[in-house]
Amino acid sequence: MKWSFLLMVALMLGCMQRETRDDGALARETFTEQAAKGRQIFADSCSRCHGDQGEGTKKAPRLIGSSEGALPLNPPRDGKERRGQFHTAQDVGMYALEYMPPLETGSLTEAAYWRITAYLLQQNGIDLGNQHLDRSVARTVALPRPSLTTQR
Ligand code: HEC
Secondary structure, X not given: OHHHHHHHHHHHHHHHXXXXXXXXXXXXXXXXXXXXXXXXXXXXXXXXXXXXOOOOOOOOXXXXXXXXXXXXXXXXXXOOOOOOOOOEHHHHHHHHHHHOOOOOXXXXXHHHHHHHHHHHHHHOOOOOOOOOOOHHHHOOOEOOOOOOOOOO
């Protein structure tokens, strides 16, 4: 009894410490680092529907390959969840945060979604280098629209 209590306290302290350390590290994390971590999170949580290279499967649309029509401005015709347009990286990140993975949206932290978004942007030809991608920065990043104007 006493031991299990001590163990619990130790575990809690461990978690708190990790949280703080993570927070500090998060602010310093560059787009390049975020994208590298995002690649792994995408592989674990998204690729089973969206494909190993984000190329899309029968289950879910393509997310990588803007010249092949990834992340189109308008929602797919047969789409269920998506109603809004994708103008910026913020639109994509917030959509994923709210709806993806379907039925498991609570499973990832917001930081994880910006890491995945960084990965998707990078694979779609956008590189923010040493900047840190978060909600407000994502709002300033227009999605690549080959043969279309990217102006809003
Ligand atoms: C169980 C299958 C499944 C998993 C896992 C999944 N998705 Fe999806 N995703 C879908 C489906 C289905 C749609 C299309 C929904 C719609 O149009 O209403 C979609 C749509 C999207 C879109 C919008 C694409 C577009 O062109 O409209 C984004 C962005 C997205 N998913 C990101 C993610 C991310 C990021 C993850 C991992 C955290 C993820 N998804 C995991 C099934 C999945």
